[in-house]
Amino acid sequence: MPFENIELTTKDQLAYITINRPEARNALNKETLDEMVEALGRVAEQEEVGAVVFTGKGEKSFAAGADIKQLTEKSALDALNPQGMQYVYDRIESYEKPTIAMINGYALGGGCELAMACDIRVASTNAKLGLPELNLSIIPGAGGTQRLARLVGKGKALEMILTGKMMDAQEAVQFGLVSEAVAPEDLAARVEEVASTILSKGPLAVKLAKLSVHMGTETDMKTGLMLEKLSQAILFNSDDKNEGTQAFIEKRKAVFQGK
Numbered sequence: 039m040p041f042e043n044i045e046l047t048t049k050d051q052l053a054y055i056t057i058n059r060p061e062a063r064n065a066l067n068k069e070t071l072d073e074m075v076e077a078l079g080r081v082a083e084q085e086e087v088g089a090v091v092f093t094g095k096g097e098k099s100f101a102a103g104a105d106i107k108q109l110t111e112k113s114a115l116d117a118l119n120p121q122g123m124q125y126v127y128d129r130i131e132s133y134e135k136p137t138i139a140m141i142n143g144y145a146l147g148g149g150c151e152l153a154m155a156c157d158i159r160v161a162s163t164n165a166k167l168g169l170p171e172l173n174l175s176i177i178p179g180a181g182g183t184q185r186l187a188r189l190v191g192k193g194k195a196l197e198m199i200l201t202g203k204m205m206d207a208q209e210a211v212q213f214g215l216v217s218e219a220v221a222p223e224d225l226a227a228r229v230e231e232v233a234s235t236i237l238s239k240g241p242l243a244v245k246l247a248k249l250s251v252h253m254g255t256e257t258d259m260k261t262g263l264m265l266e267k268l269s270q271a272i273l274f275n276s277d278d279k280n281e282g283t284q285a286f287i288e289k290r291k292a293v294f295q296g297k
Contacts, residue, residue: 043070045095046077051088051237052230053081056095063102064094066148071126078133088237090133091229092156093140094149097222100139100165103147109174123148123180127155131181131252136236136244140229141165141216146204151178154185157248159216160232161207162225167215168204188255190215240278241296 045056055077057064081087094100104123116122130137130152139145139153141161150167153159161167169178169186177183178199187195190213197203207219220228236244246269254262273279278294285292 041073041077043067044073044077046080048084048087049230051086052233053077053084053087053090055081055090055092057093057101058095060094060096060099063099063144064096064149065102065106066104066123066152067108071123075126075129078129082134087135088241089136089138089233091138091140091233092130092152093142097142097162097164099143099149100141100145101149101152102144103149103170106174109176117179123151127151127181130155131157134245136233136248138229138233140225141167141207142222142225147171147178147182148180151180151182151185153216154189155181158232160225160229161210161216161219162222163207163219164222165207165210165216165219166204167207167210168202169199170202170204172200173202186215189213240273240276240282240292240294242276242278242294243273246273 041058043057043059045054045058047054047056055074057066057070059065059067059070078090081090136158137156139156139159141153141159143162143165145153145161145165145167147169150169153167169182171178171182178186183195183199186198190198194213198205205213205215207216210216211219217232218228250262250266250269254265257265277297278292281294282292
């Protein structure tokens with residue numbers, strides 16, 4: 039069935055999930071989040087798709103936060119809902135395929151949290167990122183207090199959250215909130231270049247690298263190192279490892295099968 043709030047398209051090995059609410063600056067209402075989860079489920083079944091790009095319709099806004107009209111109706115039980123925005127972004131962070139946020143314009147509140155849930159963030163030079171939730175007397179509740187601190191450090195995260203300060207693209211690069219900033223007209227091409235680089239690697243290795251980094255940073259060093267070792271053991275026993283090493287020796291391009 040067609041989506042009403044997002045667009046799901048594919049180009050070569052890339053799937054694009056585009057928030058399609060430009061009249062509302064691509065605000066994230068419940069319906070949009072539900073459709074994003076449905077889209078991820080569909081993409082997971084498409085073996086030919088190797089990576090997912092999240093973006094917003096138009097050039098002004100990636101996603102300008104949660105839908106304020108729906109927010110006025112929220113109660114304590116909504117914050118504790120196991121299927122809420124935090125769940126959706128956890129799903130994106132742990133998604134089996136690499137994810138890239140193509141940040142075209144404002145990424146505020148839930149939009150910034152969406153970008154942070156992705157593996158890689160590439161922004162246009164006109165992008166603005168921030169977590170202004172305290173202006174509404176709420177906090178960033180979809181992973182913002184945790185992911186931002188891990189990306190930019192506790193001090194900078196507290197400054198941004200407590201003051202509501204927005205980062206421009208260059209400052210976001212400086213503090214590691216985004217990987218790089220490019221001119222708006224070059225954004226799509228650059229994201230495709232990044233994705234192409236990832237897709238040239240062994241897909242099983244990409245999957246286990248994601249798992250090792252995401253899970254490893256949530257535990258102590260020794261446990262993380264053991265997770266890394268076990269992931270490597272799986273890869274050492276894979277057909278792709280044999281293909282990758284043989285292709286290197288033979289000076290040819292590897293043909294990976296994901297097994």
